Amino acid sequence: MKIKEGFTLRPLCGEHIVVGEGLSQVNFNKMLSMNDSAAYLWENVQGKEFTLDDLVTLLADRYEVSADQAMDDVKQMIAIWQEHGILE
């Protein structure tokens, strides 16, 4: 999977948001709030093809979390990204 063209992670006064920018996402009139770990994952996979396992590895590298817990978290996050049409 891959993050679609036009979605950008932006810092906002100490928080993180994802917005749609430019012609490719001109009709995406929403804004997604991201926690620190989701923003960290986003930064590491933006513009690349990635798998669930890639995300789990990234999460386990950075945070003290079991592989099972990491997989659960990643699946939940990806479900949200998919729901909002951010992935292709």
Place this chain on the structure above:
Amino acid sequence: MESSLRTYRVADFFFTVEDLPFAPDNLQPFLVPDCDGEKIFSLRIVKELPQCDCDLIYRTSEEPGFPVISLFQLTSGDYFFEVQPLPGKPVAGRMAVDKDFKTAKMVLCGTSDRYALNSCLMLLFTFSSASKGALEMHSSVVTYDGRGFMFLGKSGTGKSTHSQLWMRNFPGTELLNDDNPIVRLLPDGTVRVYGSPWSGKTPCYKQKNAPVGAIVSLKQAPYNKITKLAVINGYACLMESASSFRPFKHLADGWHRTMEGICAAVPFYRLECLPDDDAALLCNKTVNGKQNPA
């Protein structure tokens, strides 16, 4: 037609319009003798534009009651716009713009020349000031006690009505703009709101400005209630209300910096309200932090 160059100052930015065949009332208060500051663009009215071989890259959705803007791009990277006042109406103006939005030429098609001119000026202003900390907002704004209070909301929410309620209840309140003021994040981090030549159906074209006291997002409700908004919700309100036609990704950094700076400097509120005096009293008391007149 006599050649003529007019210089205008809007939100402390300068632009010029050349060979305009009429003198639009809404621009009159912004006319200045010289450009003694930053000139953001120049527009020339021409009789015709060469037919261009270019691709349609975007057209705004053709909703009843809303204007239609078509955007084309030439192989040189320059842009070409067509504006229609409503879906199905003839094209009222055509404009060719260089890729930095600095130099533009336009043709007035004779059907709705004032509409076409103002649409193109707004597009040019929005794009050429994007990296300079300016945002054109959809808002009704009043000044009260030396500060500007901006009311946001979808069309038909009652922004203008709420401004009228402030004017009726609080002596000294003045309408600064009823539809499209300009907001600027200044280098010192302060935020000011400026009157503009574009004010929807209300002829309120003022060369005035004020520091922003608060931004209030309005929502119709069968009661009056006001809530302070977190930064992230304030940002969402700005996104919704900033000029909606923003197809250029390379301008997004500038818009984001401006909106983030506004969120950091200005308090945001949501007002769920009726169109009544109590709504204005509650809003004024809360955002102003002062007692109301009895």
